[in-house]
Amino acid sequence: MTSQAFQDDRAHVFHSWSAQRALAPAVVVGGEGAWFWTEDDTRYLDFSSQLVNLNMGHQHPRVVAAIQEQAAALCTVAPSFGNAARSEAARLIADLAPGDLSHVFFTNGGTEANEHAVRMARLATGRHKILAAYRSYHGATTGSITLTGDPRRWPNEPAMPGVVRFFGPYPYRSPFHAESEAQESERALAHLDEVFTLEGPQTIAAVILETVVGTNGILVPPDGYLAGVRELCDRHGVLLICDEVMSGFGRCGEWFAVDRWNVAPDLITFAKGVNSGYVPLGGVVLGPRVYETFAERAYPGGLTYSGHPLACAAAVATINAMKDEGINERVRRLGEEVVRPRLAKLQERHPSVGDVRGLGLFWAIELVKDRATREMLVPYNAAGEAAKPMLEVAAACKAQGVWPFTHFNRLHVVPPCVTTEKDLSNGLDVIDDALDVADRYYTGS
Known part of the structure; x- marks a missing residue:
């Protein structure tokens, strides 16, 4: 029955x-x-x-209680207004982020966060190409599935133009025939440098990568790799987007996995662990280089539920509980x-x-x-x-x-x-x- x-x-x-x-x-x-x-x-x-x-x-009792308390006070409000839950969540996330990342654009999940990070990078640089890894997953909306390197992309093509693929490090199945993690890092960086050259650095807006590749293998980058990608991006005026949707907020034992390697990207995307999905929430953490692009002109993007009070209240409770525990x-x-x-x-x-x-x-x-x-x-x-x-x-x-x-x-x-x-x-x-x-x-x- x-x-x-x-x-x-x-x-x-x-x-x-x-x-x-x-x-x-x-x-x-x-x-x-x-x-x-x-x-x-x-x-x-x-x-x-x-x-x-x-x-x-x-x-988790603290997260559930925070949602109940916020629901009793105010269930929803348009993103154009200020709201205490939204403001506190943004402050807490910005305080935890590395480098000079200082502002948070809230989305409903990780795929939208990656969509908006790419849009921000293209507008901030005036360039159109995005470099994305083959072994990756960045979401299922039109742009994010194009960024994705696994077979879920195939039935959704053709999609967003301007995405160029590269191989990231994978020591166990090295595409570079490396014999050590150090060699894998060195050869992966040389490969990426060549992709920059062949694509024309002046056409590349951003490199997007999962700090630790998630669904496609839990591939932990060899020491020195992320710092090397950061240096390549800096050399060519390219933004670095780290997708921390899966690897952030405790999963790797850090607030953001990049903290393990002391690397500060230009944009971090997050979702999932920020409030354990109790209410859908994601976002982009950005710093001055991107923020100043839109200081005097409107950012051409938004969502009805950006910074939803119930989701943000859950995020605040989650971050505080993570600290206390x-x-x-x-x-x-x-x-x-x-x-x-x-x-x-x-x-x-x-x-x-x-x-x-x-x-x-x-x-x-x-x-x-x-x-x-x-x-x-x-x-x-x-x-x-x-x-x-x-x-x-x-x-x-x-x-x-x-x-x-x-x-x-x-x-x-x-x-x-x-x-x-x-x-x-x-x-x-x-x-x-x-x-x-x-x-x-x-x-x-």
Whole structure:
């Protein structure tokens, strides 16, 4: 017997990124901390943080209370007005941002933030080209999906003109045949420098990159890479946009992941963890170079719900709770003392584990059929029968009460930043068991 909620979903809800008739979505009715449960009382440890946005977990009492308090006072107001929640959220975010970033343009999510960051960069520089990486995801609206480097872009082409692709660093599958992380950084920067030359630096408005590549591999940049990109941009008068939609607000153990490398971009885009998605919110943090462009002339862009009071109140409560609970310090400790050594042991135990990488609570387990050749457990952009091994790995996790995040041939470890050490360890135990499924498909020696 199916519930009314399930029946109505199948009859009327059109889901994103899905073949509609193939769906049978679990109906979620509640959550607390790192856990959520469905209408049949099945409980899951949320090792996906939903879509890697639930940094403060389900139903954080301070965030819920802030939304309730703001709703009782004022639910919404047009963006042309001032509002205490909006102003405080902007001040807190600007205070946390690196360098001279001082103002915040609020959006409803990450894709809009990237759309507006690109628009700002083009208008501020008077140039039109945007350099974006192949292994990237920047959102699903027309401009952002063009910036995106993964196959979700393909059915949406042709789209926004002026986007030029480059390869970022990926030591495990180096496009530059590098033999060390230092060499990977050096060669990736030489490649980007050549792209600048071949495209004409005077035509390039901005480089956009995920500080730590998220969905497309959790690729942590080698030391020196981001500083090198910053130097290239400065040399040619190009703006640097760091997409921190997934990597910011505690996920990497920093307010913004760029802080780890002491690099200050010209624009930072954010969303997700800024308020754990309790109410949709994103934004662009910008500094004087962009701000002064629009000091005396109007910025040609806006949104009805820019700086929505409920969303901003949730952001204020989230940032203050993160400070009081020492979330960044906690995430750094769990990443280094729990996740890193456990994943290293998994790599030793399971032949299908080709690589593990990450920081904070932002990790990837890359699965292969053969360690020597690094053949992926499933092909790039696999679907149908070809994707079966990864589907079975995910099913094995769910059968033991852990909801995983998978993409292509990778299993990502991205639980809420408030996950207890016990739950984190138990979740890794489940992944350990599930990897036995991947090992059955291993063909190497």
